[in-house]
Amino acid sequence: MSRLAGKRALVTGAGGALGRASALAFAREGAAVAVVDVVDETAAETVELVRAAGGTALALHADVGEEAQVEAAVTAAVSAFGGLDVLFNNAGIMPHQDRSFLDADLELWRTISGTNLFGTLLFSKHAVPHLIAAGGGAVVNMSSFLAHLGTRFPQDAYAASKGALSSLTISMAVQLGPHGIRVNALAPGPIATAHVEQFFPDPQARQLRLDRVPLGRFGTPEDAAELALFLASDAASWLTGQVVVLDGGISCNYL
Ligand SMILES: NC(=O)c1ccc[n+]([C@@H]2O[C@H](COP(=O)([O-])OP(=O)(O)OC[C@H]3O[C@@H](n4cnc5c(N)ncnc54)[C@H](O)[C@@H]3O)[C@@H](O)[C@H]2O)c1
Numbered sequence: 546m547s548r549l550a551g552k553r554a555l556v557t558g559a560g561g562a563l564g565r566a567s568a569l570a571f572a573r574e575g576a577a578v579a580v581v582d583v584v585d586e587t588a589a590e591t592v593e594l595v596r597a598a599g600g601t602a603l604a605l606h607a608d609v610g611e612e613a614q615v616e617a618a619v620t621a622a623v624s625a626f627g628g629l630d631v632l633f634n635n636a637g638i639m640p641h642q643d644r645s646f647l648d649a650d651l652e653l654w655r656t657i658s659g660t661n662l663f664g665t666l667l668f669s670k671h672a673v674p675h676l677i678a679a680g681g682g683a684v685v686n687m688s689s690f691l692a693h694l695g696t697r698f699p700q701d702a703y704a705a706s707k708g709a710l711s712s713l714t715i716s717m718a719v720q721l722g723p724h725g726i727r728v729n730a731l732a733p734g735p736i737a738t739a740h741v742e743q744f745f746p747d748p749q750a751r752q753l754r755l756d757r758v759p760l761g762r763f764g765t766p767e768d769a770a771e772l773a774l775f776l777a778s779d780a781a782s783w784l785t786g787q788v789v790v791l792d793g794g795i796s797c798n799y800l
Pocket residue numbers: 557558559560561562563564581582583584587607608609610635636637638639660664687688689690732733734735736737738740741
């Protein structure tokens with residue numbers, strides 16, 4: 546298991562469900578992983594889990610929307626590992642108050658974009674020069690299937706922030722290809738985390754969503770982590786500028 550042997554990776558939001566599973570998968574495959582989160586306790590737990598599994602990891606504090614903190618975290622990762630080859634912009638928020646554009650609260654829209662979009666922008670701005678210095682690498686961005694699908698239960702600020710990320714992914718890929726850097730995004734459907742389960746107020750609401758999934762189940766953090774690992778690894782060496790939807794077939798399912 547060495548798909549990222551010798552690589553130096555940074556994962557944002559790596560104290561959370563998908564980020565933690567990804568940090569564990571990257572480390573399992575040989576990468577040294579900088580575990581970045583705004584919550585220090587969960588970042589430290591992820592580092593402990595990586596180390597307990599025999600991997601190398603370092604916890605770093607940063608609010609992805611704060612440029613000085615982002616710059617400091619990137620500098621700390623580079624000085625600890627001697628460089629950077631992989632950036633996974635995973636950190637994101639999906640507040641329950643986010644509904645239709647008709648009820649838009651501009652502060653909430655700013656907050657959501659401030660993390661989901663600006664966080665990816667800032668980490669890319671500060672980390673990519675190190676990937677260039679390393680002679681190439683991979684950036685993986687975390688979009689969502691909601692960037693590409695409408696729903697009767699809108700989360701418009703979230704969806705719009707993720708749609709912008711899908712666009713940014715494409716532009717970054719074109720600019721960074723000549724540097725040997727691939728840029729892709731994954732766009733998961735519902736992954737059954739505690740936070741996502743709270744969007745389903747009762748068993749019927751949960752079943753309504755489940756009935757849309759041809760593969761008959763919600764995703765797991767490991768489903769997302771394995772795709773992020775693939776996109777980060779040389780197995781995807783001719784894949785760039787793509788937003789890969791990972792949703793058990795929901796987006797193929799008309800009725
Ligand atoms: N869970 C799903 O169903 C699902 C589906 C599609 C996309 N996603 C995306 O996957 C990513 C991870 O989601 P998750 O389900 O693991 O959520 P999560 O809440 O478990 O993890 C998110 C992590 O990001 C951190 N974070 C939040 N704001 C931050 C900030 N400003 N600076 C630094 N860290 C910050 C949190 O502390 C947390 O550890 C998010 O971008 C989310 O939008 C999730």
